[in-house]
Amino acid sequence: MAKIGIYGSSFDPITNVHLWTASTVAHRCHLDKVVFLPCSSKRKDKRMMTADEHRWNMVQLGIENNPTFIADDYEMKQDAWKISTYETLKHFKEIYKNDVIYFIMGADLLVDIAEGKWDHAEELIQENKFIVMARDGIDMLKVISNSPLLRNNDDGSTFHLLDKGLAMEISSTYIREEFRLGGEPRYLLPEACYHYIKEHSLYK
Template structure:
């Protein structure tokens, strides 16, 4: 099988996530998209993430009618020092040894990729599908970085053809302030978030 690996905090999952994954899966012929929520032990996210079980439940509710999308808790279960993307991809390749895995990422993350924890190892041992984002010239970003240039054949860069890029932080802020996020978050996921008061107290940027 050809599998896309889509990692995110999913705090919460948004319709932007859903549209991006659907476009990528369709255009690159992925048989499966693995949704990998970040562990709440990650210290590089800049804030404390909502508890693992809440974020996983929101993702499960969002994708329950799409058989191509599958949740995976590999990173959530990893020890804190193994919760970085390099180790997640290594574990997934051991879990799916007969399949072709591609790490799916946004172009906004491409410039900083070489500086990720274990970024060099991640780049040299994996294949990537990079989704275009407004204001980011993917070819230029790769050309300006020696490590990315050296591994250019590992990067499949494409425009999604549709722009639905609502940030999770924007959604958390609107919920905190009692504003509507209808049509920004999958209905079942939003209902779960509101029922459990996940974003009603504070927003950490």
């Protein structure tokens, strides 16, 4: 029985922090695979700066040569009305029927779920397991204990909280701004992705 982490993000673009975070989570939580899941530009709660095609290509370039990392374009292929984390995790549990699936997310998203901002929130928490990464200023245990939804559906293994050394804040937004303003973010993202962005004149 393998342990699979689903790591969803816009990856616009994928950064070295994304890769370092995924590698660290895999090491600490003994994951056999991390699935990089770029979200679709059709999602109503996201505004993408880059076409799905380019983000998908950069994810594949960024994770090549690491056998623990795989990319999946499941959400990119879905109709907008079908896209939700609950449905996505249900899909991966069908794909990896004999394995344990974890959704990897930041503590800021845990707050959003606690506040009822996610579709199918109750079923999502009842039926899935989560690896939650610390974010500055968020007390993850307090978020869980203050939320009836989270605390009443936590059987002790629902949330794996990682609260040490994962709060690096080099964001995709910062890198996009550097490209747009003529900066030099070369060493903040995979070398192949840097050259891909230059070749395709992205983020100008």
